[in-house]
Amino acid sequence: MRPVAVVSTAQRQEPELSGLTEVELMAPLIEKARSAVGLTQADIGFTCSGSSDFLAGQAFSFVMTLDAVGPVPPIAESHVEMDGAWALYEAWVKLQIGEIDTALVYSYGKSSPGSIRDVLATQLDPYYVAPLWPDSWALGALQARVLLEGGVVSERRMAEIAARSQSHAAGNANAVRAGTPTVDDLLDTAFVADPLRPHDCAATADGGVAVVLAADDRAGDLSDRPAWIRGIDHRIDAHHFGVRDLVAAPSAALAARHAGLGSDRVDIAELHSPFTTSEHLLTDALGLDEAAVTINPSGGALAGDTLMASGLMRIAEVADRISAGTADRGVAHASSGPWLQQNLVCVMGAD
Amino acid sequence: MTEGELWAPLTLEYPFTRTTGPVIGAFLTGLREGVLCGIRRPDGSVLVPPVEYDPETAEPLAEMVPVADTGEVVTWTWTSEARDHQPWDRPFAWAMVKLDGADTPLLHAVLVDDPSQMRTGMRVRARWRDEREGHVRDIEGFVPEPPS
Structure with missing residues (x-):
């Protein structure tokens, strides 16, 4: 595989950005x-984005x-109706072909104008479930x-995961839920969807x-310490509810294996968990030893989940720490679906 | 609306129709007749609701199998206030229900008054609507069996 690295990132996340257009945000x-x-768009070989027409309320909203970006003069460009982590995968494939040396990947989502937990029902099976x-x-x-x-998880373990996320998020200006609650405080709250608490x-x-x-030598030219992508893979579960064993995250485990996770140690892991229970499952599916790996140093998606951007944000968080020298190796995870139906795993390292 | 804020109506539409095919179509037709169907996999197990292709091998599946309209709650959660668009206007439980004769559970509602009436493993029966049109909502929901 051709070596490809993340050489630069920028992100912004807030509880609500409804006053901004997507262009003003991005x-x-x-x-x-x-x-x-030190790049301008003229230096970028390929541009790929991830966003949702459904959130934007119109077809081809990404255009x-x-x-x-500034698409004049014309640029080579593509888009996925998925989290930006999958746009990064497309750009990584394009870089493997060897025609280009740099790529720009971005994604964004603004779900605050609607009720995202209801809107997400529209992505489910249109005959059996969505109605x-x-x-x-x-x-x-x-x-x-x-x-x-x-007996796979306990309510206390779930609250411990939440408390860890919130305390890590205290150092992350882009997190929207941070704090230092005790596990007992968290367990003292009422259910929002029995047995889930807020x-x-x-x-x-x-x-x-x-x-x-950036690929090959270009990465070294642009960054003192590029975050090299050492393995990346994405997998999906069977389409239908009910055919899937809910006590595991099989497509996450498969993606981790194909991305080469487990062949060497990782220092940090950024997980795209829609729920504390998902984080527990992912820790197991990715084979992460919590004594040795810092899970979600940014707080992870539990501390701020932007539809279409959370996965790419996880990659950015790992890359930033590798480039800053606070980690040597890390894994970033992106997902889609309340049951982790679709998963991408990206293993990164400083060398 | 504050001064200076711009508003325009927007209706999201999906303005074309699809045929449901021999498998999903058969399931929906069965609902209209008040019968629940699954589909048999090569290993003999029965998937409910039926799918067109085997989830592991992607082999086409064809043998429709009638199953009971009674079954067991595999997991559940409580909705204290029905949300917009949901077919129910009072508190209800979501549940995965494994019907008798099926090997996989389907998602639907269990219509009880209080979460204390719910437990994993409880027996339930489909409550059919009188007027059915071949739609997953032809089942109004599931109710405990025998009724509590």
Whole structure:
């Protein structure tokens, strides 16, 4: 495989950014990520974005956001209707072909104008499930009960995961839920979707993220310490509810294996967990030893979850720490679906 | 609305129709007749609701199998206030229900008054609507069996 690295990132996440257009949100982030490594759009070989027409409320909404990139003169560009982590995967594939040496990847989401936990029902099976409009917290709760009653997780363990996320998030200006609650305080709150409490559900946010990739020597020219992508893979579960064993995250485990996670140690892991229960499952599926790996040093998606951007933000968080020298190796994870139906795993290292 | 804020109505539409095909179509037709169906996999297990392709091997599946409209709650959660668009206007439980004769559970509601009436493993029966049109909402929901 051709070595490809993250050389620059920029992100912003807040509880609500409804006063900004997507262009107003993304233009400063894209400019910041490019200029940090001295590039202009003319130096970028390929541009790929991730966003949701459904959130934007119109078809081909990503075309409008290209104004934030500056697409004149014409650029080579693509888009995925998925989290930006999958846009990064497309750019990584493009870089493997060897025709280009740099790529810009960005993604964004603004779910605050609607009710995201209801809107997410529209991505479910259109005949059997979506007509019932199950909200994402209810679906998360159905899995949580299976895990609790099966002895796979405990309510205390779930609260410990939430407390860890919130205390790590205290150092992250882009986190929207941070603090130092005690586990007992958290367990003292009422259910929002029995057996889930507020802290068990990721804090929804609006935001965006931009990442610059570079291959081979170009990465070394642009960054003193590039975050090299050592393995990346994505997998999906069977389409239908009910055919899947809810006590595991099989497609996450498969993606981790194919990304080469486990072949060497990692110092940090950034996980895209929609619920504390998902984080427990991911820790197991990715084979992470919590005594040796710092899980979610940024707070992770539990501390701020922007639809379409959370996964790419996880990659940016790992890359930033590797480039800053506070970690040598790390793993970033992106997902889609309340039951972790779709997963991407990206292993990164300083060498 | 504050001064200076711009508003415009927007209706999201999906303005085309699809045929449901021999598997999903058969399931929906069964609902109209008040019958629940699954589909048999090569290993003999029965998937409910039926899917067109085997979830592991992607082999086409074809043998429709009738199953009971009674079954067991595999997992559940409580909704104290029904949300917009949901087919129910009072508190209810979401549940994964494994029907008798099926090997996989389907998602639907259990219509009880209080979460204390819910438990994993409880027996339930489909409550059918009188007027059915071949839609997953032809089942109003599941109720405890025998009724509590």
